[in-house]
Amino acid sequence: xxxxxxxxxVVLLGGSALLASCSEDLNNxxxxxxxxxxxDIEFKSLGADPxxxxxxxxxxxxxKQSAFGNLLDKTTYTWTLNRTDCFT
Numbered sequence: 001x002x003x004x005x006x007x008x009x010v011v012l013l014g015g016s017a018l019l020a021s022c023s024e025d026l027n028n029x030x031x032x033x034x035x036x037x038x039x040d041i042e043f044k045s046l047g048a049d050p051x052x053x054x055x056x057x058x059x060x061x062x063x064k065q066s067a068f069g070n071l072l073d074k075t076t077y078t079w080t081l082n083r084t085d086c087f088t
Contacts, residue, residue, distance in 0.1 A: 032070075035077055039066035 025031065042064070044050075047057040 033072065033075060034070040035072075035075075036065045036069040037067040038063055040064040 040063075042062040044060045044062070045053065045057055046060065047054060
């Protein structure tokens with residue numbers, strides 16, 4: 001009988017902590033992950049003749065951002081380029 005008030009106290013404290021805890025609103029922009037916005041991509045050939053690309057030539061690719069991302073914790077971004085994207 002002596003343990004019943006202690007048990008009730010624990011249940012009440014646990015219940016109040018559960019009800020009072022904050023929840024994240026997933027529709028709130030504050031909690032949404034936003035990728036960076038890419039403004040431009042530059043390709044610079046390190047080969048002897050930059051006009052001719054050969055197998056094994058090395059490149060320096062620079063991506064310029066127009067806006068930083070938000071909440072990018074452990075996020076991986078990948079992209080692909082088509083031949084028409086690069087040579088139009």
